Amino acid sequence: MIVADRKSLDEILAMVEGDKKILLVGCKGCVTVCNTGGLKEVEILASSMKIARKKAGKEIDIDTHVLERQCDREYVEQISETVNDYDAVISMACGVGPQFLSEAYKEQKFYPAVNTTFFGGATEHGVWEERCAGCGTCGIHNFGGLCPIARCAKSLLHGPCGGSSNGNCEINKDTECIWDSIVRKKMEQGQLEDLLGVKGAKSWKTARDGGPRRSIREELVQGNI
Amino acid sequence: MTELKSGSNLEKVLAAGHFAFTGECGPPKGANVEHLKEKLSHLKGNVDAVNMTDNQTAVVRMSSIAGSALMIEEGLEPNFQMVCRDRNRLAMMSDILGAYALGIRNMLCLSGDHQTFGNHPDAKNVHDIDSMQLIAMVKKMRDEGKFLNDEDIDVPPKMFIGAAANPFADPYEYRVYRLANKIEAGADFIQTQCIFNMEKFRDFMKKTVDMGLHEKCYILAGVTPMKNAGMANFMSKFVPGMxxxxxxxxxxxxVDKKDQAEEGIKFALEQVEEFKEMEGVAGVHMMAIEWEHMVPEIAKRANVLPRPVV
Structure with missing residues (x-):
């Protein structure tokens, strides 16, 4: 899923400083799963903003709404009748949400309340970790099922580098050296030869380097499915 | 003697069977050419080639290609370092051609320290290709006369290809295989990370020799003389892979603080003596960090002078 972290209250307040009537829009997709922008978090942020504005002696009128998904025009349309009644709209979805909203409602101002961080999952309660870089050409089977593009600080295809120490990455002792894990797994499985040899230079054309990406499924476009 | 790949002095020295002795020099943090020349003057005649570092520890300095070209003007032979952190494949191939055109004949292919260590930690890193692929790319450019996309190169760059090896990084059991991989990719010579743990290095070299890797590639043992106990402590704690x-x-x-530098040099000299006899070691890479002026004395006391003229 897409993982996100909420921006600080101060940053959010500063973005909408001059606005009085505000709509806070959550999302029931990924940001609900990672406890950042679902129903609960929308209500918490709304309360926090009310308290902060009250303390500062400033007026605020906040309404909240949680959409099924902000990355789907069908759901985004559900706020069409009220969206322009507000001075500003704050989205608590990942970076996709406020863009779909901005595209749908050109007259309104949309602000992001979260920082979209990575594609990953929860490794323990309250901890999420990156697993995928969305490079567009998945080859994790070549690395014991672990992705060095997303999880090595240098995206090495022939690691580990000279900074690997006790299973940790050189950049931070709290960061796992994924190449240490890849090598150990392959050694345990007696498949070290899979890592030897020189892999050709990766094509980054399918990654962000090839420009904004688009996925077209002809069968769906044509309405056959 | 087999046909030379680049004709560099370093290659000739090694091919002739001499025990190589290379040095290192960081370019200035500015365009201070005089300072660079001053540092290089201590190395002249005392080493076979000098590594010109490429934004080492991710700190911005004069480019290694310019530093290498200035070194040639001073009558020394550069070992041009290139890291994968700062350039994509276009910039790399372009700089390799430029380096060759400027007379550079040795290059060392490295991943590069992560930018979080340096003075621009907010920078975006590149890592379009990694050090293994860089080695293979330089070899392809040299031996096939082709760019990475298979287009022909009009006058291919004939580089003596170097790579690094760190026997002290983890997982240790894999290090010799990684070395073998770099040799397979095309490394002609290896310069190791600074060696301080001699016991571990002896074991690493035994494994290297057992696999016959020393016969496919020249291995230069990395030595850094310690200036004092504080430097040893600092490197131990803060420099990755040490x-x-x-x-x-x-x-x-x-020993007394004033004698610690001498003790550090003595340890380095003992290391050099052992490396001269160690099977599989073809030379020493002396990294006297910001201590270039000590190299003449170190080289003299290490009995590696005069350097062979081949």
Missing amino acids: DIPDSLIKRLKG
């Missing part, structure tokens, strides 16, 4: 035994720190601390 393995500094407590016994060495104890040895340095065991």
Whole structure:
């Protein structure tokens, strides 16, 4: 899923400083799963903003709404009748949400309340970790099922580098050296030869380097499915 | 003697069977050419080639290609370092051609320290290709006369290809295989990370020799003389991939502060003597960090002078 972290209250307040009537829009997709922008978090942020504005002696009128998904025009349309009644709209979805909203409602101002961080999952309660870089050409089977593009600080295809120490990455002792894990797994499985040899230079054309990406499924476009 | 790949002095020295002795020099943090020349003057005649570092520890300095070209003007032979952190494949191939055009004949292919260590930690890193692929790319450019996309190169760059090896990084059991991989990719010579843990290095070299890797590639053992116990402590704690035994720190601390530099040099000289006899070691890479002026004395006391003229 897409993982996100909420921006600080101060940053959010500063973005909408001059606005009085505000709509806070959550999302029931990924940001609900990672406890950042679902129903609960929308209500918490709304309360926090009310308290902060009250303390500062400033007026605020906040309404909240949680959409099924902000990355789907069908759901985004559900706020069409009220969206322009507000001075500003704050989205608590990942970076996709406020863009779909901005595209749908050109007259309104949309602000992001979260920082979209990575594609990953929860490794323990309250901890999420990156697993995928969305490079567009998945080859994790070549690395014991672990992705060095997303999880090595240098995206090495022939690691580990000279900074690997006790299973940790050189950049931070709290960061796992994924190449240490890849090598150990392959050694345990007696498949070290899979890592030897020189892999050709990766094509980054399918990654962000090839420009904004688009996925077209002809069968769906044509309405056959 | 087999046909030379680049004709560099370093290649000739090694091919002739001499024990190589290379040095290192960081370019200035500015365009101070005089300072660079001053540092290089201490190395002239005392080493076979000098590594010109490429924004080492991710700190911005004069480009290694310009530093290398200035070195040639001063009558020394550069070993041009290139890291994968700062350039994509276009910039790399372009700089390799430029380096060759400027007379550079040796290059060392590296991943590069992560930018979080340096003075621009907010920078975006590149890592379009990694060090293994860089080695293979330089070899392809040299031996096939082709760019990565298979287009022909009009006058291919004939580089003597170097790579690094760190026997002290983890997982240790894999290090010799990684070395073998770099040799397979096309490395002609290897310069190791600074060696302080001699016991571990002896074991690493035994594994290297057992696999016959020393016969496919020249291996230069990395030596850094310690200036004092504080430097040893600092490197042990803060420099990634360093393995500094407590016994060495104890040895340095065991003498008066004013004598610690001499003790550090003595340890380095003992290492050089052992490397001269160690099977599979073809030379020493002396990294006297910001201590270039000590190299003449170190080279003299290490009995590696005069350097062979081949």
